[in-house]
Amino acid sequence: MEFEAQRDRLIRELRQRGISERVLNAIRRVPRHLFIPENEQQYAYTDYPLPIGWGQTISAPHMVAIMCDLLDIRDGMKVLEIGAGSGYHAAVMGILAGSGHVYAVEVIEDLASFARENIKKAGITNVTVIVSDGSLGLPDFAPYDRISVACAAPEILESLTDQLRIGGKLVIPVGQYYQILYLVIKTNGFKKEEKGEVVFVPLIGKKGFL
Template sequence: MIRLLRFQGISERVLDAMARVPRHLFVPENVLENAYEDVPLPIGEGQTISAPNMVAVMCDLLDVRNGDKVLEVGTGLGYHAAILSILAGSGMVYTVERKPELAYKAREIYKKLGLINIDVIIGDGSEGFPEHAPYDRISVAAAAPDIPGPLIDELKDGGRMVIPVGHYYQDLYLVEKAGGQVKTYNKGGVAFVPLVGKYGFQ
């Protein structure tokens, strides 16, 4: 998996983080044999774990640095947040999941792996997590109809966010905030489950 991602131009820093996270721990038994294939997989509750390539691309775009405070929306079983936590080093990752069963399982996996700089919150990720805002980086793993206002508000000046936007046709956007101005960059077509919530799909 790592060799294939390297061939696709993913940075060595992100590849190193991904190499340290055993993806098979984050997928159900019925798809275990496909854990290291570059495809999204069902994880239950109508949700999926993103393909490794998509996780890698999003991490590269975010450019998470040691000490960063990161917000992730859409924990799932926690694979993406685990990689973000390694990239953040001495920083902290807050990840929000609306499905309690998935959140509980993610917490158990983190405990097993000894990842102590991740906090899993059960809630509406479209509202972000204002208790610890602002964030250096925000990663959204579900497609919103538009970029939620609260997430823009919770992004630190100088910060970055990656988020898929759209319904039937989705694009991945890089959002940068600098000097109070917000700029968005379309990074191409993607396919994610919908972001359900107050500022997402109803």
């Protein structure tokens, strides 16, 4: 009950930021405390990033919400996430994708196992966590309707835009110490929009920073 009241308060805060009801409903259905180490669970419904181990963090709820709103994930879509972390963002996108599927790539094997356990505990069945170099995307299941990148890239990566369906959308933070969040829409070319300054952990991989 304590977590439920905290979650309700968080939803009210996110609504004041202008987050869509579809995304708010998805966030309400995913218990964030299940995706956080036990010693941090008291802070699960504060609107801040939190450490999840392995030098990584879980994004602040408002950032998850903003990115989901920008992507406009709909029922039946195939979604790629780069940087699964503890699995929370992928779980929220899984709710939005409905009969679709989310493929979440994580380069740290132990963290990927943690994410799988959390997603299972939350009862989410349409998310697959794969250990791989996310900077290269996941060509096995391409093309994707939506791609979400939850780590900072040095540029808008061609390895990801190549795996995006025509009409598809990509959100990606670009920069090293602080980043600009970009929404990229693939047409015959690309439409690129800046969506504000953000701070993410660096993308690890061949086309990342590390």
